[in-house]
Amino acid sequence: MSIEVRKLSKIFADGHRAVQDVSFELLEGEMTAFLGPSGGGKTTMLRMIAGLETPSSGEIYLSGRRVDYLPPQERQIGFVFQNYALFKHMNVFENIAFGLRVQKRNSAYIRERVSELLRRVDLKGLEQRLPDQLSGGQRQRVALARALATEPRLLLLDEPFAAIDAQLRKELRAWVRNLQKEMGITSIFVTHDQQEALEIADRIVVFKQGQVEQLGTPQEVYNSPQTPFVAGFVGEINRYQTGVKNGFTDLGVLKFPIKHQDGRNVIVVIRPEDVSLVPWSAQEDIQAMVLQTTFLGEFFKVDLELADLIRITAHVPKSQGIGLHPKDRVALRIKSFKTFDGLSQLETVFDPTRRAVQEESIFPVGEAV
Amino acid sequence: MREQPLFRRRYDLSKMVMGSVVIGYVLLLILLPIGQLVHSTFGQGWSGFQRALLNPSALFSMKLTITLALLTAVINTVAGTISAYVLVRYPLPGKKILNAMVDLPFAIPTAVSGLMLLVMFGPKSILGGALQAKGIEVVYAPPGIVLAMIFVTFPFVIRSVQPILEDMGVEMVEAAKILGAGRWQTFFRVVLPTILPGILSGFTLTFSRALAEFGSVVMVAGNIPYKTQTAAVFIYGEIESGNLNNAGTVSLLLLILSFLLLFYQNYLLNRQRFGWWQRLLAKAGMGRKGKNSEFENWAI
Numbered sequence: 001m002s003i004e005v006r007k008l009s010k011i012f013a014d015g016h017r018a019v020q021d022v023s024f025e026l027l028e029g030e031m032t033a034f035l036g037p038s039g040g041g042k043t044t045m046l047r048m049i050a051g052l053e054t055p056s057s058g059e060i061y062l063s064g065r066r067v068d069y070l071p072p073q074e075r076q077i078g079f080v081f082q083n084y085a086l087f088k089h090m091n092v093f094e095n096i097a098f099g100l101r102v103q104k105r106n107s108a109y110i111r112e113r114v115s116e117l118l119r120r121v122d123l124k125g126l127e128q129r130l131p132d133q134l135s136g137g138q139r140q141r142v143a144l145a146r147a148l149a150t151e152p153r154l155l156l157l158d159e160p161f162a163a164i165d166a167q168l169r170k171e172l173r174a175w176v177r178n179l180q181k182e183m184g185i186t187s188i189f190v191t192h193d194q195q196e197a198l199e200i201a202d203r204i205v206v207f208k209q210g211q212v213e214q215l216g217t218p219q220e221v222y223n224s225p226q227t228p229f230v231a232g233f234v235g236e237i238n239r240y241q242t243g244v245k246n247g248f249t250d251l252g253v254l255k256f257p258i259k260h261q262d263g264r265n266v267i268v269v270i271r272p273e274d275v276s277l278v279p280w281s282a283q284e285d286i287q288a289m290v291l292q293t294t295f296l297g298e299f300f301k302v303d304l305e306l307a308d309l310i311r312i313t314a315h316v317p318k319s320q321g322i323g324l325h326p327k328d329r330v331a332l333r334i335k336s337f338k339t340f341d342g343l344s345q346l347e348t349v350f351d352p353t354r355r356a357v358q359e360e361s362i363f364p365v366g367e368a369v
Numbered sequence: 370m371r372e373q374p375l376f377r378r379r380y381d382l383s384k385m386v387m388g389s390v391v392i393g394y395v396l397l398l399i400l401l402p403i404g405q406l407v408h409s410t411f412g413q414g415w416s417g418f419q420r421a422l423l424n425p426s427a428l429f430s431m432k433l434t435i436t437l438a439l440l441t442a443v444i445n446t447v448a449g450t451i452s453a454y455v456l457v458r459y460p461l462p463g464k465k466i467l468n469a470m471v472d473l474p475f476a477i478p479t480a481v482s483g484l485m486l487l488v489m490f491g492p493k494s495i496l497g498g499a500l501q502a503k504g505i506e507v508v509y510a511p512p513g514i515v516l517a518m519i520f521v522t523f524p525f526v527i528r529s530v531q532p533i534l535e536d537m538g539v540e541m542v543e544a545a546k547i548l549g550a551g552r553w554q555t556f557f558r559v560v561l562p563t564i565l566p567g568i569l570s571g572f573t574l575t576f577s578r579a580l581a582e583f584g585s586v587v588m589v590a591g592n593i594p595y596k597t598q599t600a601a602v603f604i605y606g607e608i609e610s611g612n613l614n615n616a617g618t619v620s621l622l623l624l625i626l627s628f629l630l631l632f633y634q635n636y637l638l639n640r641q642r643f644g645w646w647q648r649l650l651a652k653a654g655m656g657r658k659g660k661n662s663e664f665e666n667w668a669i
Binding site: 050051052071072073075077078079081083085086087088089098099102103146147150 | 538540541543544545546547548549550551554558559562563
């Protein structure tokens with residue numbers, strides 16, 4: 001089911017503007033992530049689509065049919081709540097059967113459908129358990145099965161993995177993703193975890209203060225963020241506020257050619273993985289000193305100080321990071337950076353004058369000062 | 370082999386002292402008086418007990434008390450559940466004050482509660498006068514007793530349902546709605562089964578407290594045999610006239626009833642958080658096609 005939202009706003013009774021004039025369109029069969037910090041309006045958005053909140057203005061269309069004035073009962077939506085909201089007095093079977101019983105399906109159909117769902121969510125044999133007697137992961141799967149039982153046309157998940165510990169979360173993510181692809185059901189999930197959004201979403205909608213900052217595929221959102229906020233929220237960045245001087249950024253050694261007018265204020269954003277370290281040499285443009293290295297498993301996070309006391313963070317491979325120590329002198333090459341003017345991105349610049357970064361395993365070569 | 374700290378385990382002095390204190394306390398304050406009551410009641414043997422038991426005014430007082438206490442419990446269970454629902458779910462102005470006022474009946478001495486009702490419904494007041502003109506007796510009549518019982522036990526159901534409703538949150542109701550359940554279906558299949566333990570517990574507490582009420586009842590309804598004499602008032606009257614045997618017998622009956630209620634409250638109600646009655650209710654509310662259709666029609 002495709003979803004279209006037009007100029008949707010939600011102002012709560014206390015005057016809080018949770019969602020402001022939001023419009024977007026999502027495609028059939030896709031898994032979309034509503035990503036943003038808490039208070040960004042993503043959960044309110046989800047609840048408006050479900051019919052649990054009434055929009056203050058605007059329209060919602062599901063498969064071309066306007067639904068914003070319909071009660072939740074009539075929208076054919078499946079919803080998985082953050083805390084699962086299982087019916088505590090009903091066992092697993094009755095929880096999953098609830099929607100079917102409301103629809104007055106005959107008991108043979110209900111039995112068949114519930115057992116099929118139980119098989120799907122891998123909970124066979126637990127029919128008689130009460131929600132209290134299940135683990136967090138099992139409860140989530142019951143909630144999912146319950147939401148899917150009535151064959152909804154749209155599945156909404158509110159922070160579905162937030163209450164589950166890290167190890168299990170990864171497994172469940174992949175599992176939910178597979179299930180969604182298998183069933184081909186249009187889905188939206190809310191998350192504040194950018195990793196989660198990048199990993200399982202076909203499309204990401206980034207929310208900030210009740211507005212959509214960007215809508216795109218994970219790659220688009222990550223590689224070409226349209227605002228500094230998106231760049232910083234999806235992935236890590238080094239961020240510099242600076243001016244333009246003679247067609248270059250006014251950042252000391254981080255002097256990049258840009259096309260803005262002189263005197264304009266710009267924001268320069270560099271991702272840590274776009275900073276590579278090379279052996280120190282007098283010919284290098286950007287020379288730096290290591291302040292601190294932090295081991296993060298797959299890579300090292302290296303904090304560096306450039307001339308003019310500008311600081312920058314780089315992510316370097318393990319093999320390279322292991323030989324680096326505070327006060328080592330190195331040189332930097334910036335593989336790519338982005339500049340923003342105010343809130344909108346103006347251009348993405350790959351500096352052609354700099355040499356392509358070669359093998360990164362030439363380290364350790366840092367020289368102590 | 371693991372070494373056992375045998376010595377410490379056997380002679381844990383503090384444990385023994387504390388244990389003895391509690392046991393002694395229970396023995397002295399609860400078990401001994403009960404034993405003494407049983408002993409005194411059967412002082413004239415089994416036949417004395419039987420005679421007292423069959424004494425028509427004693428029987429009447431027991432019947433009256435149980436009937437009115439049950440009526441009170443039913444009224445307060447319905448009113449209390451609705452009040453709790455409103456207090457938790459509806460945005461009312463001055464809700465905090467309202468909520469604090471719920472506990473007032475517990476704080477007011479029962480004699481004062483009785484007096485308030487007496488003044489309000491007495492023949493000299495406007496309301497009481499009007500009711501009397503229409504031939505409705507309130508004070509010195511059973512309706513007055515029910516009013517007193519209702520007033521004194523008002524907080525029980527509210528206070529036992531409220532926390533469960535708060536704890537329940539709104540998600541379960543929202544989940545039911547999204548799954549297609551209407552307002553009544555949601556209430557009967559989801560909300561009611563969830564808060565039922567609280568309702569039943571409130572009912573039991575209200576009932577047992579109403580059974581025992583003396584101060585306000587005697588104030589509003591007096592001590593008229595075969596009309597307003599409740600069990601507690603009967604006991605007081607018999608003691609006044611030196612008839613220990615009758616007083617003891619009715620006391621013992623009340624005591625047994627209280628024990629049964631206590632047992633029900635603590636054992637049956639709490640043994641399983643969601644007992645058979647809840648499942649039964651959920652199922653009945655569900656109503657398979659064809660079956661229970663009358664209920665279904667009524668519920669929606």
